[in-house]
Amino acid sequence: MCESDITMQELIEEYRLNRRLLLARLREMDRSARERQRTLQRIRSMSWPKWLRLDLEQYADTKDRQYLEVFVYQAEAVWESLTPKQQVAVQEIRRVIQELREEEMDRSYLRSMARDMLFTLAQMSRYGAVQERLLWEREELSRHRVTRAAAVQEALERLAAQESFEDELLALLSGEAEERPRVRVSFHQLSPQQREALKLALQGFSRKEIAEMLHVRKGTADVHVRRGRKKFKNGVQLALDLGDEEI
Numbered sequence: 001m002c003e004s005d006i007t008m009q010e011l012i013e014e015y016r017l018n019r020r021l022l023l024a025r026l027r028e029m030d031r032s033a034r035e036r037q038r039t040l041q042r043i044r045s046m047s048w049p050k051w052l053r054l055d056l057e058q059y060a061d062t063k064d065r066q067y068l069e070v071f072v073y074q075a076e077a078v079w080e081s082l083t084p085k086q087q088v089a090v091q092e093i094r095r096v097i098q099e100l101r102e103e104e105m106d107r108s109y110l111r112s113m114a115r116d117m118l119f120t121l122a123q124m125s126r127y128g129a130v131q132e133r134l135l136w137e138r139e140e141l142s143r144h145r146v147t148r149a150a151a152v153q154e155a156l157e158r159l160a161a162q163e164s165f166e167d168e169l170l171a172l173l174s175g176e177a178e179e180r181p182r183v184r185v186s187f188h189q190l191s192p193q194q195r196e197a198l199k200l201a202l203q204g205f206s207r208k209e210i211a212e213m214l215h216v217r218k219g220t221a222d223v224h225v226r227r228g229r230k231k232f233k234n235g236v237q238l239a240l241d242l243g244d245e246e247i
Helices: 002-045 050-060 065-081 084-102 107-111 117-127 138-143 149-160 168-174 192-202 207-214 218-230 235-242
Strands: none
Touching: 192 207, 192 218, 207 218
């Protein structure tokens, strides 16, 4: 009888202990959820391009709160320090990297590039916003046509000085040898529809959203964007030209 009473008492104590631990854990999870929600609200309230806000929201789901707060602070400081022309060029580089990833290229080649532009922005803040290299693993570069990480750093420095660089950066990112004659195309040579579609595309809007804003079909919006880009031998040149526009 005594043993039964002791066993029951032990079970009661164990239940109470587990209940306290569970409640403490639930309170911690609730507090973390509220803090994460506040961080997301802060991101959504920023006057950044739509693509950058969406990237930050996605990034928030993969990192702990303390790291995320530091990261957002760094990214915000770096982004605000860039000129409009630099901001557009950063966005264009991000698009190029995404397109290369979608083509299912060699994994080692992809690892030799920046994992994403948000991380690049945060890292660039440690080097005056222009010193960070976009290439990661030097030992792998010999396997590819991208041969000099220093060339990317040089291109970024020229960008920071607001000097117009032509095809070098795009060639480094895509691994293409740039030996063909360069053909300059002015943004104003595009049709009005192509100009508006490209502006919206560079702001991160989807083809469906562009179609709704321009009051055309989705297929028509896609044609405007593709034909507009096709006229430029260099996507970064387009970004730099658009940097002078109010987008």
